[in-house]
Amino acid sequence: MKTDDVWLVVPLYNEAAVIADVVREALQAFPNIVCVDDGSHDDSAVLAAAAGAHVVQHPVNLGQGAALQTGIEYALYDPSMSYVVTFDADGQHQVQDVLDMLERIRRDDLHVVFGSRFLDARSEASALKRLVLKTAVVYTNLTTGTKLTDAHNGMRVLSRTVAERLQITQNGMAHASEIVAQIGAMRVDGAPVRYAEAPVHVLYTDYSRAKGQSLWNSVNILVELILR
């Protein structure tokens, strides 16, 4: 499949243990990868660059939402870019899922494909995590008028049209809901954005579990969303 018009945007914060492998694996399918180093204290940026990714370095830590916006703006400098993919740095995401999502977005002429871990049974989230994520998606659907099954999945494919219009201002973790909200409200040539969800397999390793955000953070996200 043609992938030289695709950019992978990978927000990077203290992932020195895994980033080189993640980049190398993804490079086999995607020639264009930009890692946005969000002020890591370890060698993440150097390792990502050595593995073959483009690296943009925030001078200070700004948050994952800010890193995504920076990466998207960087990818927009490439005039031949047609699709931006947001991809996690911690090895939770599978390259094959991205390929499937790209095939879908091209075949069905969509603007956005969101990844969802709840469309099939492959992702093994704990019951509590499931409950929190499900509550979050109910809230997001209610407030944004979208119909999704997983609003906090880091894997998304965005067409250039949408990437150009997106303005993520939630620097923290509330950016996931903000992205959904903006896409829900977005108009392309007067018509709503065409989006779909695709099943992805989120691989919870011991590493990602240890690094992943605690459930307490969902409280913070909710407050950030209400007080935007």
Place this chain on the structure above:
Amino acid sequence: MKIILLQVFLIVLVLAISWRLLTGGGQRIQAVRRLGLGAFATFAVLSILFPNVWTRIAHLVGVGRGTDLILYGLVIAFFSFVVTTYRRLRQVELRYTRLARRLALDEALRDDPRPPGSVPTDADGA
């Protein structure tokens, strides 16, 4: 009316704080703030001199004690301070993020051996 030492000290304190806040910050906001502070300072001095003025106002609005009325006022003032401060910090954060992003992008585009949009060569392995 007997002025005690504490009253003198409190009045001086109120005047000193007001003076610090009154000097310094857009025109209309500054003007409103100054008027508000002036009124606040006047009232502060008056309530130091005539402590039961608060109790009388409290009775007028149906609150038992003047101290309770002051407490309610403080709670409202504090919450509005928290909210306006949060909003202002959000604005500051937005600007600061844009600035940092501009820096990061400029630096990356300058130093990238194969900046986005450059024609891929065979060496890229693309």
